[in-house]
Amino acid sequence: xxxxxxxxxxxxxxxxxxxxxxxxxxxxxAYVFFPRIAQPGTGLADLxxxxxxxxxxxxxxxxxxxxxxxxxxxxxxxxxxxxVRMMSRLVDCDPATIAIGMAVKARVGEVDGAPxxxxxxxxxxxx
Amino acid sequence: MSGFPRGRTAIVGTAVLGIDSRPGFxxxxxxxxxxxxxxxxxxxxxADIDGVFSTLSEDPFSAMSVPEYLGIRPKMxxxxxxxxxxxxxxxxxxxxxxxxxxxxxxxxxxGSNQRSGAGGLVRSGGxxxxxxxxxxxxxxxTAYALAAQRHMHQYGTTREQLxxxxxxxxxxxxxxxxxxxxxDLSIDDVLGARMVSDPLTVRDCCxxxxxxxxxxxxxxxxxxxxxxxxAYLLGAANATWHRNISALxxxxxxxxxxxxxxxxxxxxxxxxxxxxxxxxxxFTINTILFLEDLGFCPKGEGGRFVAxxxxxPGGRLPVNTNGGGLSCAHPGMYGLFTMVEAVTQLRGLAGGxxxxxxxxxxxxxxxxxxxxxxxTIFGTDEVL
Numbered sequence: 410x411x412x413x414x415x416x417x418x419x420x421x422x423x424x425x426x427x428x429x430x431x432x433x434x435x436x437x438x439a440y441v442f443f444p445r446i447a448q449p450g451t452g453l454a455d456l457x458x459x460x461x462x463x464x465x466x467x468x469x470x471x472x473x474x475x476x477x478x479x480x481x482x483x484x485x486x487x488x489x490x491x492x493v494r495m496m497s498r499l500v501d502c503d504p505a506t507i508a509i510g511m512a513v514k515a516r517v518g519e520v521d522g523a524p525x526x527x528x529x530x531x532x533x534x535x536x
Numbered sequence: 537m538s539g540f541p542r543g544r545t546a547i548v549g550t551a552v553l554g555i556d557s558r559p560g561f562x563x564x565x566x567x568x569x570x571x572x573x574x575x576x577x578x579x580x581x582x583a584d585i586d587g588v589f590s591t592l593s594e595d596p597f598s599a600m601s602v603p604e605y606l607g608i609r610p611k612m613x614x615x616x617x618x619x620x621x622x623x624x625x626x627x628x629x630x631x632x633x634x635x636x637x638x639x640x641x642x643x644x645x646x647g648s649n650q651r652s653g654a655g656g657l658v659r660s661g662g663x664x665x666x667x668x669x670x671x672x673x674x675x676x677x678t679a680y681a682l683a684a685q686r687h688m689h690q691y692g693t694t695r696e697q698l699x700x701x702x703x704x705x706x707x708x709x710x711x712x713x714x715x716x717x718x719x720d721l722s723i724d725d726v727l728g729a730r731m732v733s734d735p736l737t738v739r740d741c742c743x744x745x746x747x748x749x750x751x752x753x754x755x756x757x758x759x760x761x762x763x764x765x766x767a768y769l770l771g772a773a774n775a776t777w778h779r780n781i782s783a784l785x786x787x788x789x790x791x792x793x794x795x796x797x798x799x800x801x802x803x804x805x806x807x808x809x810x811x812x813x814x815x816x817x818x819f820t821i822n823t824i825l826f827l828e829d830l831g832f833c834p835k836g837e838g839g840r841f842v843a844x845x846x847x848x849p850g851g852r853l854p855v856n857t858n859g860g861g862l863s864c865a866h867p868g869m870y871g872l873f874t875m876v877e878a879v880t881q882l883r884g885l886a887g888g889x890x891x892x893x894x895x896x897x898x899x900x901x902x903x904x905x906x907x908x909x910x911x912t913i914f915g916t917d918e919v920l
Contacts, residue, residue: 417666443667443782469689469787471681472734473674484673486682486782496668496782504734509689525670 410435410457416444419458424524427517429463431491432456442493463515464490465528472504487513487528501529540628540773540802541635543920546759546766547627549578549752550876552714552865559652561746563592567647568605570748578752579763580641585752587612587633587642589626593650593868602645612639619903620816621774622646623872624910628772630753640754644875647748648867665780674733676818677741679781679905681733684821686787688735690836693824695735697839699726701820702739702862704848709859711849711889716745717863726820740820742860747867749876767879767897767914771802774901774910781905788836792829792900792909799911800831803896807831810913811894812881813853814874816902817860823847826900827855830911854891857881871901875912882916895919 413419413432423430432441434448435455447454470485483499485507498520499507513528520527551573553566561569567590575582588610590602599613614629616622623644630642673679687693703723709715721739729737759766775791775798778784800806807830815826824838832853833841841847847855858864858877865873878897880886895918901910 421666469682469686471678471685471736472731473672473678474731474733482672484671484678484682486787494782496671496673496780498671509686520670520672523670 410459413444413446413456413458416446420444423458424517424526429461429515429517429526430458431461431489431493433459440491440493442489442495461515462490465513465515467499467507467509467511467513468494469509470499470507483507485528495526497526497528499529500527506530538798538802540771541631542770542802542804543768543915544756545631545634545753546756546768547751547875547879547914548754548759548762548764548766549574549576549580550750550879551577552747552749552873552876561649562653563594563647563649564601564605566649566746566748567592567602567645567750570647570750571606571643571645574645574750574752575643577764580752582606582608584641585643586610587630587639589614589630589642589644591615591617591622591646591869593648610639612642618776618908620818620869620871621901621903621908621910622869623875624772624899624901624912625774627753627769627875627912628774631769631772634753634755640758642753643750644753644872645748645750646869646872648869649746650868651744651746668780668782676905677733677736680819680821681736682781683787683825683906684735684819687821687824690788691839693839695727696723697843698735698740698820698824699723700842700845701817701823701847702726704842704845704851705817705856705860705862707848708857708889709863711887712859712864713887715859715864716743717859736819742818742862742866742870745865745867747865747873749872751872751875751879765883766917767882768917768920769912770805770915770919771799771913772911773798773802774908776908779904779907784906788825790825790829790906790909792826792911795909795911796830799913803913803915805896805913810896810898811854812857812878812891812897813855814878814897814899815856815860816871816874816900817856817862818866818870818902820862822902823855825906826902829909830898830900849889857886857889857891871903874901875899878914882914
């Protein structure tokens, strides 16, 4: 396991390589997101990078409405299988079909040219 | 055991101004006009002020620039930067400082020209959060929309119930000569307005106005010799759980659940005792969440609580009697306006919107994205 040294820079560097990483405490096994120098609450500084499973469910979402031709887009809070939550965008789906509790899967894509973790509904993953 | 100096300090002067758009004034100029008006309302002069507790959205160093502008040399300055809850937190510090004798007269003040000056919302959120900003949430609206969606999912809250909040606010605003937005507003008007961020339409969102507000606080013994009827500070407490919405565990429960019981305990009152409730309603979901979190109804019942005009004029509980951030004013950080309205009601000077016999008023502040929650409870001398 790779110990975390510079959380923000290392998260971004992994992302630029197309990898979605989260932190895990070596002693407790608890996952941490967003990346930090130590576990929130306990201050345990034994965090290591692990590959995220990419599996999650929609905790909440909102469609951000824009004036055409700017497209609308969906901001969501995703509960990861690892037990942590993150903000992301829901892509590759009709916003009208999104529901809280829906199963989603991560992939590393781009938002406005910058690498970002995106989520799309899992086939047959209706809430 | 709380050491809060219940009833030993009071607000003795208030002012709000610039609720309409005031082109040509800087935020500092609006702040100064409100401050001088509040000091005069208190029967004092700038030379009497020895504590300056200031907030300007775009000036992190207002603790120095405001005293300079007003020509005051304070013994104490304070600049809490928790967004819209800053003023309730400052009232708490002011009470402690006054009671300890560190200073004798505190000015709490805020001003913004965001509507006329900046041409839109002033973003004062600091460094972009690297784990949200890349997705381009349109905060604060996005965060509150996420909370509203979750509340609807968990408790069956409806868009019509959210709209009830906006309609009630408008009905109060129609009774307030100083309110920015007036006229008829129906539930259908709210539902049919332009969708901004599902489930919130533009009428579920607060105004963007100019505005300034100020209050003056002294110890209670001095307050009795001043011209206005004092509004005694009975309790003040706050709690902070997060900064970014992705870090709030349950989007339907805020830190107000923790702050409110402390404030009630200090004041020695219960929610049922409160005569008038001034909440930070930046979005319609706020009023529903905070009525629950401040103990006016059980968790999840906020939508049903506000239905059928229950918080409108003539309803079961007077809430946001100035018209709130939704219809009265929302100049970036609205929290000080809830305090001025609470005091106005306790003084009995609210005109057509006066809540008859109001003795206990709650003024709440919300900062960030449901992040910082602050509660102050004020009372007349009858409840000391």
